[in-house]
Amino acid sequence: MIYLLLAWIVSRFFSAEVAETFASIWKLKSKPVTLKKEDPSRFSGLKIEEKINNTNPLVISIGPIRAELEKAFQRSLFYFSNSHNNQLRLFVIGNTSYRRDEHVELIRATYQEAYTSWEYIDMSHSSWETMQAEQKKYGEYKAFSKNTPPTRELVTRYRTKEFSYPMTVYKENYDVKLEGRFEHPQFNTSFSFSDSPKNKTKSHSVTMVEACVYPVSASFLNPKKIADDSVEKFTSKLAEQLKEDWIAQYCNSFQTEAVHRCSRAAPFDKNVNLWYQKYFGVDYEDFKKITLNHRE
């Protein structure tokens, strides 16, 4: 198997910072650590080459992706403003699409319609309770008996009615796929993000108060929010990937500069704590605690 051997001389910026901190904790006479102006292992920014196919650019547009990726990079450990001519090339490829299907459905609604009708009430077969109720209603003087002729009354009745109305049903389907690839021998990793937000919504303009049917307007997904969320998540993937790459590059070594670089991304790393215990007699987190307290 052919092993690819790649090496860079890395300036001791992070070790120098620790030396400075140590000197200030003990109020020591500090000696300047010779540092190169530039650090070839870090970059002043990203050189993004973007190729995102937008099937429906009017609906979803990953517009601010460059600015967001650049901002995320500047927050990463790989960023060093002094590395003027050293930019990290990043290819961003992907595609976004949007599809909306709609069809009309006939919705059946029912409601109760009231109507009145004259009805004969035959009291002769009424139960004793019904007769008593009737007696209360018409007065005591009107006594009922089995010989009472049938009475005619106006009665309210209800019948179930049905009506149909058209409803438009929309089905939305967004698709966002983004992939980032570093073009630099220091990095051999890529990162990606994909999401397919779906939505089903309905609308109609029919009003039927009796059936409690009122117009409904469709509630569509917000394409701007989807675009913003996708950019945000892809950006956080970049940040995670940069951190992983940093750890992969510096956390497997016991060299002083590597240890100090590693400590910034993985403060609980075994090598980091071993180094701090060996040289200062405390863990890295404890050293940081002392430093912060000293600054206060």
Place this chain on the structure above:
Amino acid sequence: MYEEALIKFEAAVIKDPSNTSAKTWVQETRMNIIDKGLLEVRFLRMGNNKKAAAEKLENLLRQQEKFQLVYSAAIMSTQEKEILEASHYITQVIKQAQAENMPTAIKLIEYNYDRIIAAGSAKNFLYSIYPELQKIAQKQYDIFVASLDSQSFFFCRSC
């Protein structure tokens, strides 16, 4: 238990600052926290768990700063006794770190127990050894910086 009660009484005072009975309860509960805490410190120390006793005492002293209470003579006397005992323990720990030539470890002890150190005899001991610690730290610093200048650090992937 007292901590939970204190949260509720303090919330009552925030809700109604004119509630004098709630204010009294806040003060009494705070006093109980300190009193009970000192008792725990004593038990831990008597159980020969000096590290836990010192940590508990440090926390109590930090709490006291926030509480701003006037303590009874009994509480003051117990506290002074515990500070004295904890100071002995801290002095021993500092001496141990000093023997190992680890000045930064002593800085950590100073950070972890700064209230006890400030209130007790460990302060004088620490001040007395400070110049020596600084000399050791200077040596460590010089070695560290010299090693940085001599070192060629290479980053290597797949080596």
